[in-house]
Amino acid sequence: MKATPTLEDITELADRRSDASVMISLPTSPVASEVERLRLEYKNAMKEADRQLEAADIDTDVRTAVRRRLDEVVEGEFWTHLAQGAVIFATPDFAREYRVQTPVPSRVAVGDRFDIGPLLRSLAFARTGYVLAVTEGSARLASISADVGPTEIPLDLPDDIHSVFERAENSGAADMHRAQGATGDKVELRKYCRIVQEAVIRAINGRQAPLVLAASNEMLSAYREVNSYPLLLEECVDVNPSSLSLQDLEDKARGALRKDYENSLAEWRETFGTRLNHGRASVNVADIARAASMGAVEELHFDVADDSEGIIDADGDITPAPVPGATSFGIFDEIAVRVLRLGGTVRAVQKRDLPGKQGIAAMLRFELET
Numbered sequence: 001m002k003a004t005p006t007l008e009d010i011t012e013l014a015d016r017r018s019d020a021s022v023m024i025s026l027p028t029s030p031v032a033s034e035v036e037r038l039r040l041e042y043k044n045a046m047k048e049a050d051r052q053l054e055a056a057d058i059d060t061d062v063r064t065a066v067r068r069r070l071d072e073v074v075e076g077e078f079w080t081h082l083a084q085g086a087v088i089f090a091t092p093d094f095a096r097e098y099r100v101q102t103p104v105p106s107r108v109a110v111g112d113r114f115d116i117g118p119l120l121r122s123l124a125f126a127r128t129g130y131v132l133a134v135t136e137g138s139a140r141l142a143s144i145s146a147d148v149g150p151t152e153i154p155l156d157l158p159d160d161i162h163s164v165f166e167r168a169e170n171s172g173a174a175d176m177h178r179a180q181g182a183t184g185d186k187v188e189l190r191k192y193c194r195i196v197q198e199a200v201i202r203a204i205n206g207r208q209a210p211l212v213l214a215a216s217n218e219m220l221s222a223y224r225e226v227n228s229y230p231l232l233l234e235e236c237v238d239v240n241p242s243s244l245s246l247q248d249l250e251d252k253a254r255g256a257l258r259k260d261y262e263n264s265l266a267e268w269r270e271t272f273g274t275r276l277n278h279g280r281a282s283v284n285v286a287d288i289a290r291a292a293s294m295g296a297v298e299e300l301h302f303d304v305a306d307d308s309e310g311i312i313d314a315d316g317d318i319t320p321a322p323v324p325g326a327t328s329f330g331i332f333d334e335i336a337v338r339v340l341r342l343g344g345t346v347r348a349v350q351k352r353d354l355p356g357k358q359g360i361a362a363m364l365r366f367e368l369e370t
Helices: 007-013 030-056 060-072 115-121 161-165 186-204 219-225 246-277 285-293 330-342
Strands: 021-027 085-091 096-099 109-112 129-135 137-146 151-153 164-169 178-180 209-212 297-305 309-312 318-320 345-349 360-364
Touching: 007 030, 007 115, 021 115, 021 246, 021 309, 030 109, 060 085, 060 096, 085 115, 085 219, 096 115, 115 330, 115 345, 129 186, 129 219, 129 246, 137 186, 137 246, 151 178, 161 186, 186 219, 209 219, 209 246, 246 360, 285 297, 285 318, 285 330, 285 360, 297 330, 309 330, 330 345
Parallel strands: 129 209, 297 345
Antiparallel strands: 021 085, 021 109, 085 096, 129 137, 137 151, 164 178, 297 360, 309 318
16 A cells, blocks of 8 residues: 655646546544444445446446456555555556545545545645654654654664763873763764764655754754754754653654644745735636646645535636536646646645635746736
């Protein structure tokens, strides 16, 4: 089963076309006692998908192929590694499934393309990253995932790393060494933190995600002075982490991630207001749809709970759908995919965090002609 979806996954799914495209989203639970109930709910969702396919006049052989794909996708370890939600996609010749850390609606959607709404919205709060706990002579790095608990990542640290905090007494006249206080001198701290940081960067190996630092105040300061990792957060866990379990570290790191998320929203709102005053932002869904279609949207925020459907043509003109159908799709979802496809960024948020009343806001690369 695939873990947290990437934006590349979402655009790939959005570009697929088949008259027998099925999406099933299912609230799940990592609790083992829930598995039998979830199996039954999935079987019922499969029956509903088949009913919708039949109502759409899909050939029997095609429906059989889709059912086979939906069966195959939940074989193996599917039911033993669940998170808060599962989203499954299938056509006669394709199937893919994702685990998400945030709840998704119980929904079955059939059409000529995948309904990517539940997956797209799952990225709103699925904050993933790393937490690094640093003490004198010890460093632990763990990944914070959307689908499983914290996973410790081994760090390749020198065997003699403790020697950084040792200094000869009597100016080297004797062989005895002594530790220089609880955290050592600043020079030694920086040297130590630089060694740890190099090991962290090697362990991360190019996988860019926010990094939360857990350390005492002096260690925090020293690490920041030598840090070169661009996604080290200002929010941190300002305690000595030596007594914290891996789960404690994850819980505290998620709190730091939430604070960082809230701070970034506040900064975004301030920037948005300035851009709006200069004609380089919009809260009008029709204007934003047209801007997204021409590559003019730099950053899009939209209401995570909005479910309005319709059709958007190549120029971005919207035709709302009074009743969802096989050829309609989520309006905000389609706008978001166009933004992603043309190099913009997307964030699904709570409506209360958005300016205006239409549940969508965009900062633009250039001012649109009226």
